[in-house]
Amino acid sequence: MVNAMLFSLKQFERRFPNDEACQAYLEELRWPQGVGCPGSHCYPTEPPWRPSRGRRLICRKCRAQFSPTSGTLLDGLHTPLKVVFLSAWWLTVGSRLTTIELQRRLGLPHYRVAQSLRLRWRLAMLEDLGMNLSEFGLCGRTGAPGGIEQRFRDAHREAIPGVPTYSTGSKEVFELLLRSALRLKPIKETDLRRFFRGEVVIHREGEPSSS
Numbered sequence: 001m002v003n004a005m006l007f008s009l010k011q012f013e014r015r016f017p018n019d020e021a022c023q024a025y026l027e028e029l030r031w032p033q034g035v036g037c038p039g040s041h042c043y044p045t046e047p048p049w050r051p052s053r054g055r056r057l058i059c060r061k062c063r064a065q066f067s068p069t070s071g072t073l074l075d076g077l078h079t080p081l082k083v084v085f086l087s088a089w090w091l092t093v094g095s096r097l098t099t100i101e102l103q104r105r106l107g108l109p110h111y112r113v114a115q116s117l118r119l120r121w122r123l124a125m126l127e128d129l130g131m132n133l134s135e136f137g138l139c140g141r142t143g144a145p146g147g148i149e150q151r152f153r154d155a156h157r158e159a160i161p162g163v164p165t166y167s168t169g170s171k172e173v174f175e176l177l178l179r180s181a182l183r184l185k186p187i188k189e190t191d192l193r194r195f196f197r198g199e200v201v202i203h204r205e206g207e208p209s210s211s
């Protein structure tokens, strides 16, 4: 029996066949009113330049270079967007995936890249679950891997209707995860690992401006 809600790998491949499709999706998610320049007091009236096939955009007014991931949790990743998206897909359909398994499924040469992607999405999940990350960071060590999410879910599952269950892997959950990642500030690799060891506090960005 087919679950109509499931975001299958086939559907994923159709929706996100390449980096360009991922980029367009992120731009739409971050700037629903049209691409905005992150420079303060800059309200370009024309769409930005797109100098190459990469992520980079250039504001026609102030010449600032930016991308849909700049200033967010996905900032600083040098992995192609398609792979970044695919890692999110894997985590929404199989949250129990180990880092080694994720690395293998994404065909990544380095363990650290898979770990970085995995931890970023876990952080986005926490954000999406409505957790006050900065408060939680003060709680100290978090115990076993996966413990923070479980503790939070156990405490809030009844209280918050519609708390997403990431193992369902629906398209909605996938989108929620990406939205959450765009709401969080950039993080250094070392801080990312330290956060999951309960040693560092993370601050949340305000909603991305759509003006």
Ligand SMILES: [Zn+2]
Pocket (backbone or CB within 6 Å): 037, 038, 039, 042, 043, 044, 059, 060, 061, 062, 063, 064
């Ligand atoms: Zn500008």
